Amino acid sequence: MKRKRRIKRNKILGVGFCALVYLFLFLPISVIVANSFNATTTKPYMSWKGFTLDWYVKLWENTSLLEAFGTTMIIAVVSTLLATVIGTLGAIGMYKYKFKGKGLIDGLLYIPVVIPEIVLGISLLTIFSKAGIPRGMITLILAHVTFCIPFVIFNVRARLAGYDISIEEASMDLGANRLTTFFEITLPVLMPGIMGGALLAFTLSIDDVIISYFVNGQTKTYPLKIMESVKSGVAPDVNALSTLILIGTILFVVLTQGDLFKKSSKESGKEETKYEKKKHGKKVFVGNAFSNTVYDARRMWFEDWQYGNR
Amino acid sequence: MDKKQIKPALVTIGPVTVIMVLLIALPLIYVAVMSFCSIDEYYNVTFDFTLENYMRLFNADYLKIYAQSLGIAFITTVLCILIGYPFSYIIARTKSRRKKVLYMLVIIPFWTNSLIRIYGWRTFLGNSGWLNGILTALGIVSEPVDFLYKSGTTIVGMVYCLIPFMILPLYTAIEKLDDSLLEASQDLGAKPVNTFFEVILPLTMSGIFSGSLMVFIPCLGYFFVSDILGGGNTDMIGNLIERQFQSGNNWPLGAALSIILIIVTLLLVKVYQKMGGDMDALGV
Numbered sequence: 122m123k124r125k126r127r128i129k130r131n132k133i134l135g136v137g138f139c140a141l142v143y144l145f146l147f148l149p150i151s152v153i154v155a156n157s158f159n160a161t162t163t164k165p166y167m168s169w170k171g172f173t174l175d176w177y178v179k180l181w182e183n184t185s186l187l188e189a190f191g192t193t194m195i196i197a198v199v200s201t202l203l204a205t206v207i208g209t210l211g212a213i214g215m216y217k218y219k220f221k222g223k224g225l226i227d228g229l230l231y232i233p234v235v236i237p238e239i240v241l242g243i244s245l246l247t248i249f250s251k252a253g254i255p256r257g258m259i260t261l262i263l264a265h266v267t268f269c270i271p272f273v274i275f276n277v278r279a280r281l282a283g284y285d286i287s288i289e290e291a292s293m294d295l296g297a298n299r300l301t302t303f304f305e306i307t308l309p310v311l312m313p314g315i316m317g318g319a320l321l322a323f324t325l326s327i328d329d330v331i332i333s334y335f336v337n338g339q340t341k342t343y344p345l346k347i348m349e350s351v352k353s354g355v356a357p358d359v360n361a362l363s364t365l366i367l368i369g370t371i372l373f374v375v376l377t378q379g380d381l382f383k384k385s386s387k388e389s390g391k392e393e394t395k396y397e398k399k400k401h402g403k404k405v406f407v408g409n410a411f412s413n414t415v416y417d418a419r420r421m422w423f424e425d426w427q428y429g430n431r
Numbered sequence: 432m433d434k435k436q437i438k439p440a441l442v443t444i445g446p447v448t449v450i451m452v453l454l455i456a457l458p459l460i461y462v463a464v465m466s467f468c469s470i471d472e473y474y475n476v477t478f479d480f481t482l483e484n485y486m487r488l489f490n491a492d493y494l495k496i497y498a499q500s501l502g503i504a505f506i507t508t509v510l511c512i513l514i515g516y517p518f519s520y521i522i523a524r525t526k527s528r529r530k531k532v533l534y535m536l537v538i539i540p541f542w543t544n545s546l547i548r549i550y551g552w553r554t555f556l557g558n559s560g561w562l563n564g565i566l567t568a569l570g571i572v573s574e575p576v577d578f579l580y581k582s583g584t585t586i587v588g589m590v591y592c593l594i595p596f597m598i599l600p601l602y603t604a605i606e607k608l609d610d611s612l613l614e615a616s617q618d619l620g621a622k623p624v625n626t627f628f629e630v631i632l633p634l635t636m637s638g639i640f641s642g643s644l645m646v647f648i649p650c651l652g653y654f655f656v657s658d659i660l661g662g663g664n665t666d667m668i669g670n671l672i673e674r675q676f677q678s679g680n681n682w683p684l685g686a687a688l689s690i691i692l693i694i695v696t697l698l699l700v701k702v703y704q705k706m707g708g709d710m711d712a713l714g715v
Binding site: 136138139142145146148149150152165166167168169206207208214215217218220222229230232235236239241243246266267274299324327331334335344348355359363366374 | 436439440442443444446447448450451452453454455456457458459461462465514517518521522533535536537539540542543544545546547548549550551552554555557559560561564591594644648649651652653654655658659669672673676682685686689692693696700
């Protein structure tokens with residue numbers, strides 16, 4: 122009897138503890154969302170003055186903020202495309218060919234993952250200034266491509282681990298040339314890894330503050346625009362935009378990963394073979410890839426490093 | 432290499448090699464070179480060899496900031512373990528059908544820009560902020576309490592930003608735990624405390640190690656957290672570097688300061704590798 126009561130007590134303690142942690146995680150988000158409806162008009166826009174939807178209207182008049190958001194999206198799309206293409210090719214090449222200096226490239230790939238972002242930021246700043254490249258859109262894209270590539274490569278590499286290279290040979294034996302084989306065989310098999318890497322690169326790019334802060338010049342991305350206004354007080358229209366972005370992302374996840382909220386599925390992607398995974402189709406995996414944000418990628422990299430590559 | 436392979440090899444490996452060499456290796460080497468340079472009266476970098484920047488690193492104010500950074504990073508890491516471990520344990524081992532949702536709920540807050548979220552904390556903790564509003568309304572305090580600009584606030588912000596890096600590897604490690612081992616330990620008469628320290632903890636140590644590395648290192652460089660929440664009272668090494676490259680305009684000194692961060696990173700990665708080796712030997 123006593124034991125039963127103790128188990129019950131522990132369970133309540135556990136649930137309470139987790140609830141507190143979730144409260145901690147969601148507290149600032151709730152503040153942001155609530156503040157986007159705050160009727161206050163005096164800086165620093167902190168105390169609550171009643172409910173309004175004004176900020177959602179004012180948002181559309183704040184052209185510099187919208188412009189910054191547009192810049193962020195352009196940089197994110199371009200860097201994601203470049204990083205995905207370069208990273209995918211690199212991962213395939215490093216898997217298939219042995220060459221001198223392979224270890225060095227491998228080592229270099231780990232640097233953006235472990236080193237504090239500020240070091241990467243200042244080192245790019247110094248080299249851009251030395252090379253005389255004017256800071257702006259170009260340097261931002263170059264910087265974002267650089268720190269995104271390793272994450273794409275680790276994602277694609279995870280996929281390559283189960284890749285049977287003989288199917289490429291089979292394709293060539295049957296008369297396909299190298300390009301056809303690449304587009305018809307290699308690419309489709311690796312697609313989940315590539316998409317996962319691309320999504321991750323996109324997430325990293327739109328969220329980046331520290332590296333962009335050093336290489337931006339006069340170009341303002343959305344996070345940098347926020348940074349500018351932090352000292353004087355972030356206006357609630359920024360909160361309104363952030364709320365809209367958050368709603369957008371959650372909608373995206375619910376739509377792509379609707380099954381998440383319905384059934385409990387203990388199976389994780391790892392237990393499925395690649396062919397089963399392909400059968401399940403695109404919809405499931407995009408959602409999965411999305412839940413693998415940067416945190417997962419870093420973890421994946423550590424596992425890769427711990428168990429595989431050493 | 433087969434001659435026929437040279438072209439496809441170049442096409443695939445070429446671009447990534449160029450980027451990694453030009454935009455990772457070269458800049459880091461350049462920073463190392465710059466740390467031995469000085470500046471002229473117009474703040475231009477002049478390429479002569481000097482150890483002056485490194486001498487300046489031992490200035491008493493800086494030493495205080497290093498100690499403070501390491502202290503904050505250490506406390507942040509410990510707090511992340513203390514909060515993250517039980518939390519990950521519960522959500523990784525729950526029988527609830529909503530397990531995946533619980534996991535997603537950890538990630539969702541991080542889809543909002545980190546600056547905005549840190550600013551959310553400021554709005555919550557500020558003098559005219561919400562917490563003070565609530566406390567005054569409830570009559571608990573009569574004057575607003577100064578929550579901001581203390582090392583405690585910076586630590587809250589750091590824990591907040593970095594705790595997913597702890598929770599996610601721990602979650603993975605704990606989820607891999609084999610139930611039968613825990614049952615065996617129990618059947619053989621071990622108390623829950625002993626099972627935890629003798630079985631569970633050693634088996635999930637890899638998660639703690641990688642989590643700690645992923646929390647500790649970025650913490651040293653997150654200058655905007657200490658800027659927004661610590662207001663200059665709780666500077667980290669990151670703030671020092673940032674200032675040299677922006678307002679201070681002394682790039683060589685900033686470069687030398689970055690070298691410290693690089694060395695700390697390398698050391699910790701080495702330690703981690705060493706620990707990781709032991710983990711393999713234990714069969715983890």
